Amino acid sequence: MTHRKGAGARHIEHPPKDTTADPRAQRAAFVHAFFKQGAEFANEIVQENDRLARDVARLQRELKSLRGSLSRDPSGAPPVPPEALEAEIERLSSAYVASFQLHATLEIEQVLRHIRETLMQLAGASAMAVYVADEQRTKLWPVVADGTDRALLEPISLDDASKSDPAIERVFLTGELFVSNAVLPEGSRVGDPSETPTGPVACIPIKLGNDVLGVIVVLALLEQKGAFSEVDMELFNLLSAHAGTALVSALFYRAAGGKAPSLAVLGDLPA
Amino acid sequence: MNSEYSCLVVEDSPMMRQLIVLALSRMKTIRVTEADDGVDGLRKLAAAKFDIVLTDINMPVMDGLKLVKRIRSDPMHKDTPIIVISTEGGREDMNRAMQLGANAYITKPFQAPQVIAKVKELLKIDT
Numbered sequence: 001m002t003h004r005k006g007a008g009a010r011h012i013e014h015p016p017k018d019t020t021a022d023p024r025a026q027r028a029a030f031v032h033a034f035f036k037q038g039a040e041f042a043n044e045i046v047q048e049n050d051r052l053a054r055d056v057a058r059l060q061r062e063l064k065s066l067r068g069s070l071s072r073d074p075s076g077a078p079p080v081p082p083e084a085l086e087a088e089i090e091r092l093s094s095a096y097v098a099s100f101q102l103h104a105t106l107e108i109e110q111v112l113r114h115i116r117e118t119l120m121q122l123a124g125a126s127a128m129a130v131y132v133a134d135e136q137r138t139k140l141w142p143v144v145a146d147g148t149d150r151a152l153l154e155p156i157s158l159d160d161a162s163k164s165d166p167a168i169e170r171v172f173l174t175g176e177l178f179v180s181n182a183v184l185p186e187g188s189r190v191g192d193p194s195e196t197p198t199g200p201v202a203c204i205p206i207k208l209g210n211d212v213l214g215v216i217v218v219l220a221l222l223e224q225k226g227a228f229s230e231v232d233m234e235l236f237n238l239l240s241a242h243a244g245t246a247l248v249s250a251l252f253y254r255a256a257g258g259k260a261p262s263l264a265v266l267g268d269l270p271a
Numbered sequence: 272m273n274s275e276y277s278c279l280v281v282e283d284s285p286m287m288r289q290l291i292v293l294a295l296s297r298m299k300t301i302r303v304t305e306a307d308d309g310v311d312g313l314r315k316l317a318a319a320k321f322d323i324v325l326t327d328i329n330m331p332v333m334d335g336l337k338l339v340k341r342i343r344s345d346p347m348h349k350d351t352p353i354i355v356i357s358t359e360g361g362r363e364d365m366n367r368a369m370q371l372g373a374n375a376y377i378t379k380p381f382q383a384p385q386v387i388a389k390v391k392e393l394l395k396i397d398t
Contacts, residue, residue: 090382093293101286117286120358124380224360224378 091231094122095238102239102246106253106260111246115216116146118239123232124225125201125218129153131168132206132214140172140215148219168215171203175212177236178203183227202228204236208244216243276301276394277319281312281326281338282356287379291325291356294383295390309333313341316348323394324348325386328357328368336371343372352393356381 080088101114112130119125127147131140142153157163158172171178179202202218216239253260278301282288285307292303304321306312308330316324324342328335335355342348354375355368365376375389390396 086384093290093383097286097290097293101289104285114286117284121284121287122290122380126358222358222360222379225380 087230091234094231095234098122098235098238099242102242106250108247108250108254111243111250112144114246115239115243116144118235119216119218120146123218123228123235124222125220126222126225127219129217129219130206130214131156131172131217133172133212140168143214165199167199167203168217171205171215172212175205175207175210177205177240179228179233179236183221185228185230185233202236204240204243206244206247207240208248211244213244213247276322276396278303278390279306279312279315279321279324280304281306281309281324281330281335283307283327283330287327287356290383291386294386297383298387298390298396300396301390309335309338309341312338316342316345320347321351323352323354323390325354325356325390328355328359328364336368339368339371339373354386354389354393356386 098114098118102111102118105111105114115130116128119128125147128145129142129148129150130144132143133140138157138159140156140158142150142155144150145153154163156165156168158169167178170176178200180200183201200217200219201221204216204218205212206214206216278295280288280291280295280303282291282305288305288307292305295301295303304315304319306315309326310333312324312326313333315321326335326338335357339353339355342351342353352374353372354377355373356377356379357364357368358379359365360378368376374393377385377389
């Protein structure tokens with residue numbers, strides 16, 4: 001916007017002084033000049049006013065149009081609040097990145113690294129472990145640990161209650177995600193929210209279809225992470241559904257000597 | 272005001288790097304270069320001038336704190352704003368990074384708006 005010199009600062013031009021002229025004529029000339037400039041001044045103000053009124057009207061039209069386009073929804077649903085939109089972007093970004101990285105490799109070490117990083121970097125875990133079941137499905141063996149010494153983690157015996165962990169065992173047997181009440185997202189907690197979790201803070205079943213292959217266990221959270229968020233719950237569900245596929249694919253790839261089979265066999269599939 | 276800013280993201284975790292780049296991509300005026308550890312970061316800094324640097328602390332080869340120190344001792348980059356992003360949430364970790372010359376400290380896990388706001392603040396970009 002251009003700044004104009006304030007009309008109020010205008011200086012009244014006096015007619016040149018003519019000492020020889022009649023004082024009454026001088027006064028008349030001054031009054032004439034005064035009213036002439038006053039009229040010009042008033043005219044300028046009216047024009048400026050008109051211009052501002054046009055600008056205001058144009059901006060109001062633009063605002064109305066923008067509001068209309070923002071709130072327009074083909075389904076007629078009310079406009080989404082910005083905070084909800086932001087939360088949705090956050091949820092989708094984290095899920096996209098975690099899923100992208102998990103499936104971007106067929107190296108078993110890399111798959112395990114991405115599982116670890118999803119929990120440690122994205123969800124705020126400070127200690128975690130991955131347990132996998134043996135073929136008899138009687139024991140869960142710790143195969144990965146971060147933030148804790150793997151050698152200190154005991155295998156979990158499903159047929160010996162004294163060497164088991166109730167939360168981990170239940171998740172393995174039921175395939176249901178477990179998150180300690182104290183660290184559930186705000187609004188999802190039941191009972192006393194200040195209770196300190198005594199066992200694992202979260203147990204995520206590693207699923208392959210309906211089978212549970214193991215359990216990812218979050219043992220502790222970072223100091224600055226008070227509780228999980230809805231985004232974290234989404235990441236746990238993603239890990240539960242995708243970690244198994246990524247691990248099994250990587251194991252097959254390793255068994256095949258790190259060579260991908262020709263995709264030509266896909267042509268033999270029934271149409 | 273620049274029409275485009277250049278940013279160096281130094282982070283060893285591909286997952287975090289992708290998440291930071293994704294967050295910054297929401298700012299249309301920023302061009303991001305990635306480095307996967309401190310030494311790679313120094314290599315990229317030797318090859319180009321950046322308007323801002325975002326770095327992790329815990330990285331192999333050269334950690335983020337050493338990188339901050341090296342950047343501050345380089346006349347070419349001594350005034351470049353640096354944001355440290357770390358899982359270390361303790362006050363002493365933050366103080367150490369700031370004493371070495373970092374301009375801001377963000378703890379993981381972070382949310383994209385936090386990073387965007389800090390980058391805009393340090394680059395003096397009006398929202």
